[in-house]
Amino acid sequence: TTALLIENQVDHGEFPSxxxxxxxxxxxxxxxxxxxxxxxxxxxxxxxxxxxxxxxxIFTIDPTTAKDLDDALHIEELxxxxxxxxxxxxxxxxxxxxxxxxxxxxxxxxxxxYLVDRTIPMLPRPLCEIACSLNENVERLxxxxxxxxxxxxxxxxxxxxxxxxxxxxxxxxxxxxTAQNIIDNKVAYGENELDEDLWPxxxxxSGNHSIEEVxxxxxxxxxxxxxxxxxxxxxxxxxxxxxxxxxxxxxxxETPLLCQPYEIRDSxxxxxxxxxxxxxxxxxxxxxxxxxxxxxxxxxxPLMEGLEKVAAMAKEAMGFTIDISD
Numbered sequence: 001t002t003a004l005l006i007e008n009q010v011d012h013g014e015f016p017s018x019x020x021x022x023x024x025x026x027x028x029x030x031x032x033x034x035x036x037x038x039x040x041x042x043x044x045x046x047x048x049x050x051x052x053x054x055x056x057x058i059f060t061i062d063p064t065t066a067k068d069l070d071d072a073l074h075i076e077e078l079x080x081x082x083x084x085x086x087x088x089x090x091x092x093x094x095x096x097x098x099x100x101x102x103x104x105x106x107x108x109x110x111x112x113x114y115l116v117d118r119t120i121p122m123l124p125r126p127l128c129e130i131a132c133s134l135n136e137n138v139e140r141l142x143x144x145x146x147x148x149x150x151x152x153x154x155x156x157x158x159x160x161x162x163x164x165x166x167x168x169x170x171x172x173x174x175x176x177x178t179a180q181n182i183i184d185n186k187v188a189y190g191e192n193e194l195d196e197d198l199w200p201x202x203x204x205x206s207g208n209h210s211i212e213e214v215x216x217x218x219x220x221x222x223x224x225x226x227x228x229x230x231x232x233x234x235x236x237x238x239x240x241x242x243x244x245x246x247x248x249x250x251x252x253x254e255t256p257l258l259c260q261p262y263e264i265r266d267s268x269x270x271x272x273x274x275x276x277x278x279x280x281x282x283x284x285x286x287x288x289x290x291x292x293x294x295x296x297x298x299x300x301x302p303l304m305e306g307l308e309k310v311a312a313m314a315k316e317a318m319g320f321t322i323d324i325s326d
Contacts, residue, residue, distance in 0.1 A: 059172040087278040153228030179267035188215035225273040
């Protein structure tokens with residue numbers, strides 16, 4: 001594993017002491033301990049200027065083993081039949097100031113790297129797994145994008161999208177397997193008692209939100225999300241699917257027991273659709289409000305062999321000529 005990390009230039013080692021000290025300073029004001037439990041929550045000063053979504057039925061859907069939950073969703077059917085959708089992203093910018101020690105180290109690391117047996121985080125764990133993780137039943141700072149849709153997957157014309165800082169309180173930590181069980185009507189479909197294997201107790205909603213409400217939200221998200229997906233492909237969207245492997249380790253967290261293709265289910269696609277749409281809406285906002293600035297993803301040039309195959313396929317199937325010369 002060490003050789004793999006070195007080869008790919010992600011052998012970052014431990015965080016420097018200056019980064020850890022600065023991290024402790026930025027989270028200190030929200031830390032609490034009452035004898036029975038300890039954790040982190042926003043201070044009253046942090047609420048100022050933020051839209052309050054703490055009463056909204058917001059939840060996360062992530063891989064089963066996820067520890068850093070950086071996005072959450074809500075959905076609400078309005079009296080006029082339109083659908084309000086909200087994507088809420090952890091507001092890391094509140095804690096990480098430009099050119100701070102944390103920021104410079106994050107720039108060096110670029111991203112969190114996920115391996116079979118470990119995670120190499122971009123930010124120190126007090127941030128990525130606590131203060132900036134949208135854990136269930138705790139208040140967290142977020143940046144939200146809220147818009148309206150029709151059930152056919154189209155956006156409501158003329159309705160203004162809301163972008164801004166917010167405070168949220170997720171009511172449940174769903175994983176893809178549980179969300180898929182809900183979509184498939186295997187659980188929360190009229191039975192008197194829920195099957196622990198189909199919807200574990202640790203992933204059920206807290207606060208004033210019921211199992212039935214969250215299940216109905218997931219099914220509505222699926223309905224609208226799949227309509228949106230069909231609309232995208234009718235309008236010419238391209239699907240780039242590569243096989244992704246998943247590994248199961250023994251209890252020692254080292255010995256591999258199983259390796260198999262990672263199954264992409266409707267619960268994965270559901271989340272993907274709303275994240276894609278939120279990115280699309282934010283990109284529109286940047287065009288109109290960023291003063292000519294833009295964030296560009298820089299890809300290496302494609303391999304010539306693969307490019308030749310694409311050009312040949314486009315020519316044969318569509319009569320479309322692609323110039324692949326330099």
